[in-house]
Amino acid sequence: MHDNPIDTSIYAAVTEAIQGEARRILSEGHVAAVVGYAAARRKGSAQPVVVTRADDAGKLIFSAACVNNLAVYLTKARKEIPKSGKIGIVVKGCDLKALVGLMGESQLKREELYLIGVPCAGVLASTIQPDTALTAGTIAPKCRECDAHLPTGCDFVPARQPVTPELEKHYSAEIARLEAMTPAERWAYWKGQFKKCIKCYACRQVCPFCFCEQCLCDRNKPQMVETTPRPAGNFAWHIVRAMHLAGRCAGCAECERVCPMDIPLNLLNRKMAKELKELYDYEAGFEVREKGPLATYDEKDDQSFIK
Amino acid sequence: MQLYISEKNLKALLDRLIADGMRVVAPRMDAGTPLYGPLTDSAGIVLDQLPRRSAKEAFFPLCEDIMSYEKQGRKVSLTDIDPAGFPETVLVGVRPCDAAAIPVLDAVFSWDYKDEFFLERRRKTTIVGLACTKADDACFCTAVGLSPANPKGSDLFLTPLEGGGYACETFTEKGEALVNANRELFAEPNGSTALPLAEPQTERFDLKKVKAWLDGHFEDPAWDSIAVRCVGCGACAFLCPACHCFDIVDEGTEKAGKRRKNWDACGFWKFTHHASGHNPRDLQPKRYRNRIMHKFKYYDDKFGQTLCSGCGRCIRFCPVGIDIAAIVSEISKK
């Protein structure tokens, strides 16, 4: 089961199409730069790249190792990317949801972007060596419940149809498992996970929605969240992080992928997404909406929990 | 002293140490992640994976109290942490890249100011190193002049043997003392050959050339292209066996609290952010430049050593795939 291969044969053609489109829009002056993926030293690996010359378009690739959500390079990590002109960006369906959210939060303007969508069958899980073949066992957990293999509303999408086998859903199963626990068991589970946290803030830095210039958790007057990586401070940080992403996170799972301590951060995000869907019938990332579920209200909202 | 210890006896040794009240720190699974930590018994030890965090935390904790304060009425009482209270420790299963970084850190912690928090732990800890038989393409100890069998930093070094067990060699008095106190668990070498050692694939850096380039290229457009992708987290520095920057924070309330020392990372925006609001390292490439400079130039300038032992953690766990081995290799070719 776990070694069932997943067909990534379209990625070669997708790579070629991305290169062609990038070359065209750069040479025709449509965009000032294209943010995409390029091969790196390690076998099979890929890393984010900013291409500004048409001649460099050949560097762009797409493979199962192209795990990053590049949306982060359009907001807070944007400082070094050419400011003038449109930016082209290579996006998977999951990444696109973040862009949609960022547009709703006044961080991006659609007209300033050129979206190169990627038909995607899935990418590798975080702990897997980059040269590993994509299988049911090596695929990233988020890809198991992907509903956006083909991004919509992009300026360009290579005409390829990814083959996407039905996979067991990871997060839904994990949420159900945790929900079935007693509060004490859940506490013990999360305590064990959060204890590992070293406050490297990789989760925050890669998150497209953690675009604040000064994170609340970095402030010391008052210190809302302890900065020390002790169990208490870690717990507080992760609760605050999950709460700040509630109703915004569309599940790119970058936080979880980059966590060097393997903390299942996206599980918290998915749980919140599930609750907000149940409470307010809201799902992030499908359309540009001015107000998220926690920025608006309905007079008839559920208040069964309020006496 | 060259000896042999079987896997069984190694575990017996650990159990005996634990029973004697010694703190035995070794890689074990912690909520699904291989991490160093105190063992409760030898069964928990995990020796087939490189722990996610390096061994430095046994001497330079992720977070430690250095002082506490308490206000009673108008009186404030301060209590220093006494390093004498640190526990005697045996650190087991330390890979050469982790072990080699520890003596490198001695330099900075005993330079002008003697950091008793670090040094007392150093004194009280016996390091049992372990040679590597596996490497992936992020490993590059050989590129910085170390090797999968280098005992640098180890008091006692274990090399896995064909047919099981370890060749055991002592390098310091501490190592010898550990062996002598438990001599019956060790045997004379039985002539088995060592397992084939790992062979990291990276070519050796010319560290002199690297430093020479760095000496002259504080300002260089290359930094922009190297670090354009850096998102400014601290994963590389925190996983690194040699990075040792820390931040001191006071935490608590008006009534009572602690002064604490935490790991810090030069990749953070806040690292050089002045109270005035000015930040001399205002952009990410300047911060990443500091990481490379510190490892391959500043530390060399000051202590004649390189602040990198090639463990490859920063490569494996960089969220955006920054590859220090590739970068330094590139520099060495300039």
Add this chain to the structure above:
Amino acid sequence: MHPEKTKHAFEPKIIAFVCTWCTYAGADLAGTSRMQYPANVRVLKFPCTGRIDPVFILKAFQQGADGVLVSGCHPGDCHYIAGNFHARRRFAAFRKLLEFVGVDLGRLQFSWVSAAEGGKWVEMVTGLTERVRLMGPMQEFKELALEEQWSGAINTPELQEAYNSI
């Protein structure tokens, strides 16, 4: 003659976050009406429940609260038009999060208490105090606060004492 007071082995610390217009006034009314309730509650006044950041609830637990009460104006009665509507959503989400990380929601009570509901205020405070008294101290956050990373931990008698005291 005062009625005999029952002594309890455990007196929980209850923190109440209330809005100034309704619940604070309701609590004032309980006072002017000389109603009686357990002395465990400490009230923090906010202009509006809309001002109550979930972090404060977290912080209260971290600072040793055994129970937290959050109370404001009934829907539609908000002095600031809609602050309590926003708060309602925020709290609905936050309590789900706390529940998911293992906080027993029995310790967290939300209520609408108007300026006219002194009796309801008493009922809320008494109910929560009694429930939390039965549940015992909120160990989780207190333990967490004392816990160190293994590498930074030192086994001092003071630390042990602190552990034993919770």
Add this chain to the structure above:
Amino acid sequence: MSRIGVFICHCGENISRTVDVERVAAEVGKLPGVAFATDYKYMCSDPGQGLLKKAIREERLSHVVVAACSPRMHEKTFRKAVESAGLNPFLCEMANIREHCSWVHQDRKEATVKAIELVGMMVERVKKNRVLPTITVPVTKRALVIGGGIAGIQAALDIADAGYEVILVEREPSIGGHMAQLSETFPTLDCSQCIMTPKMVDVANHPRIRLYTYAEIERVEGYIGNFQVTVRRKARSVIEEKCTGCGVCMEKCPVKKIPNKFDQNLGMRPAIYVPFPQAVPNTPVIDRENCIKFKTGKCGVCRKVCGPGAVDYEQEDRLIVEPVGAIVVATGFDLYSIEEKPKGSPIKGYGEFGHGRIPDVIDGMTFERLASASGPTGGKILRPSDGREPKQIVFIQCVGSRAREKGISYCSKICCMYTAKHTMLYHHKVHDGQAYVFFMDARTPGKNYDEFWRRSIEEEEAVYIRGMVSRLYQKGDKIVVMGSDIAVGVQVEIEADMVVLATAVQPQKGADALAQKLGISYDKYNFYSEAHAKLRPVECATAGIYLAGACQGPKDIPDTVSQASAAAAKVIILFARDQLEREPIVARVREAGCVGCFYCKKVCPYGAVEEKEIRDRQGNLVKVVAYVNPGVCGGCGTCQATCPSKSVELDGYTDEQIVAMIEAL
């Protein structure tokens, strides 16, 4: 380092009886930053405030905490005192150790410990308090009066006579309210319309009163001195400016038999109508539900006969925005109708009294219409069922009122007096008739009220029976009323021709919805709440909004008029100033941290958040950040709780202040 002064009030014995105030002062005196701590019998008294001011000067205090009653009571007092001693008033905080401590706990030890902690919390909070400058805002010197009954009319006339413009909004087609429906008024028995209609005309003719009848409040925005009120002028179908009030349309309207609400549905009116002949404005309105033109498209008689061409079938609702500086709410009351239980009403109903089932069981207001010379019977008391004169009439008091088991515990206040009046009016009109009154107590406090009540018994021969009615039922054309006379201890059975129920006074329907638009509070019966039961009976807790009349609680005419004039005086006081100082509890944006996600703007209930461009010296756009208009900000702080980076902060309730309090626990 702060030098905080802490002042613990005994409040006579109100606090010191339960809280060991000296101990509290001693304990908080030890807290870091506290330079001075003392206790005093009455902090709010002159000597108490003197003590405070003296300590500020002599001890060079930087902050002040007064531990006493609720800040809702005396925060202003102490802040003013602090200010007069040269400190910024916002460096003073109160710890509530009375309402929240001494009054609600009996155990002295527990209460003392709690008081020490409450004061300790405020000490930590006040350390983080900042000097806040007062914010001044201009005052729009126009008032809005909601409700055109006697309360609204009086308030509008008083304010307008003082020289200010008034917008008077009335839901019905004419002003006048309930008072216009009454026959004669107690305790003088002068004709209600005779004293009311001149006032109505005064309103119509007043150069500074703009009257919107057949209109409702759609939306209220802004704050004291600067409200923006949107008024919905419902389509009248008659152009007021053109109509001369000749009445031809009403004469010619083919639909004539529509029960007239003004006459409690006893009289009839056409589909185009004024509710009563003296209506102000004397402009008809088309009742679109009953008009043939609107129902079928045919007819159009009224337009044809209207000389000035005032009838306009196409007219639509119009929304008018009026800037005003103050609002008087005078929406009045309604009688509880026990035939139907209004949705959400706390009253359980009085099915046993047959109202709605037995035609000759009526309520007090219907009796008023029967007794009124301009009423449907021309002032004759006649039974609705057969038009006969009732020879035996029973009045039942406290129907709904003072009946906790039915859901209302308050006294409706006016029924004793109007029932006495009814017995008199009855006796004057039906000389051979006999009136019986079932009552619990007669409540007659008021000038000449008890004399009036006695007259009804002694001179007008009403028989008062102390006791309640258990049941009544129709028997032939009689109504059998069964009750008890508890004074004598016997069961009473009266065969009556008519029964009049003094049903409870309730707020108008929709009072809660209006309160929500205004942002004012109301009690569980939907009566509007005053800011203080004794000392601020006319003001709402929401600044700039005042109450007049029965919308605040049951009231008779003299009380209503007094309160209306009082509310008008409050408005005039406000308008006497050009600038208004407002509490500086407003949100401010820390631009350095703002990333322009505008969550604050999305949640701000006041629309106070604007987008502001930050440009560098060359004029290049650096970023767009939020800006809070301090004049518009209501000070709720929802923006701060929502802001992800906490780059907007509510002065007076900063995170630092709140966290300091939490950490003090």
